[in-house]
Amino acid sequence: MIYTDTDQKDWLQLLPWLTLSLIPGLGPIKSSQLIDKFQHPSQLFSASFNQLKSIIPEKLASLLVNAHRDSSIQKQLHRIQTWLEASQAHAIVTPDSHLYPKALKELPDAPVVLYVIGNRQLISEPQLGVVGSRRPTPNGRRVAREFCEHLSRSGLVITSGMALGIDAAAHQGALGCYGATVAVLGTGVDQVYPARHEDLYQLIASQGAIVSEYPLGTKPFAGNFPRRNRILSGLSLGVLVVEAALESGSLISARLAAEQGREVFAIPGSVLNPLSRGCHKLIREGAVLVESPDDVLIELAPQLHGVMNEFSPSTSSRKETDPLRLKVIEVMGFDVVSADQISTLSGIPFAELSVVLTEMELDGVIESTSGGFIRLG
Structure with a gap:
């Protein structure tokens, strides 16, 4: 076995899936049709040209029959094999893997392979x-x-x-x-x-x-x-x-x-x-x-149900009880407004307003931006 990982197929098992995915112009829908007919990609590459052309165009059938002699595909396969060997964080998930998401597999154009770097468990x-x-x-x-x-x-x-x-x-x-x-x-x-x-x-x-x-x-x-x-x-x-x-x-x-x-x-x-x-x-x-x-x-x-952490209503929305802050929030809405506009609309003197705006910005209630201030919550 070239690539050893308990969550992955060995190279020989991955090879048919990868080869199928690398056929130019085939795509996931036609690939899915072929797999439905032949059950597994490994069966495709022992099928005859006549068997294949009854499902897909002759050009694609010819590419499949000759894939093992296609230098471009073989070069790509070598690159993938080298990449897999380079790190245990590298993985390829195929539809016959328990890690392949069930909901994704049900799509008519489900990917033939998924390349993954990192925690492959997350995709399920x-x-x-x-x-x-x-x-x-x-x-x-x-x-x-x-x-x-x-x-x-x-x-x-x-x-x-x-x-x-x-x-x-x-x-x-x-x-x-x-x-x-x-x-x-x-x-x-x-x-x-x-x-x-x-x-x-x-x-x-x-x-x-x-x-x-x-x-x-x-x-x-x-x-x-x-x-x-x-x-x-x-x-x-x-x-x-x-x-x-x-x-x-x-x-x-x-x-x-x-x-x-x-x-x-x-x-x-x-x-x-x-x-x-x-x-x-x-x-x-x-x-x-x-x-x-x-x-x-x-x-x-x-x-x-059964997989989500317990949650409680969000506490991120701060309750503003200060009368001046409430007045500022009321006149701001959620659009960018200048300090002068806020002062005019709220009736708060500019000097007093500057202090309130600074405190609100430090508390993460508003943010200074081009043209004035914008409410964040």
Whole structure:
């Protein structure tokens, strides 16, 4: 045995699955059709050309018959074998493994293989997908981080795509409380994208799991990311959308989740914020409106019976009892407003207001941003 690990198949058992996944143009749907017919990939490579072409196009049938002589495929297999041997943190999970998530396996386009770096057990545990804008507002980033910290403490694995913005905030929320998080990539698991997330990638690899269906070395390609979203939603019990424009990849993830029978959650926002419009659209179409992490937990509770940590209503929303603070919060709403506007609307003298605003910012109630202040809770 070349790769020894109690949670993985040996190399000879992995080989048929890997070879099938590397056939150019075959894809998961046609692969699934072949496996349904022949029961196991190992049977495919002993099948005749005529048997294969009755199910798939002749060109693909020819590639399958000649896969063992294809130098490109053999080179990729050698690279994968070397990668597996390099670290016990490296794994490949196939549909015949007990680690392959049952819900993911039921998809008509389920991945033929999953490359994993980190804790491979996490991909079978209860997960919540979290998606949103790559350019969120400060409030959106804060909400994503705090929601995911609370949800992670309650026992959910936070799953996202390691993109800029909301994805990163979601992973950071889970990591910040030493919770579990999974990053589903649109590249090979050996690629860091975006490059500025090198540190985040390393943290997830060491404390969570990096997952992809794409072969090692696969670079960022626009078409890969919508495809990977079906895995993100397929792994999850539901998908939470934090901020999203109307034309947004996050809405694709939400649509896929709904089609897969997963719950869709959306956080509402200001009507003046373009990044709220995607969430409002989802809510109009039937997504669950959530105002706190507990709304998500209550909705998912029937599916989490016996596996979720006990939770109590969130205490992160501070009760403001100071009359001046209450007045400031009342006039602020959730939009960016200047100190002058707050002073005018609240009737609080500017000198007195400056002290109140400083205290509220130190307490994490508001945040200073371009153009003034924004409420955080």
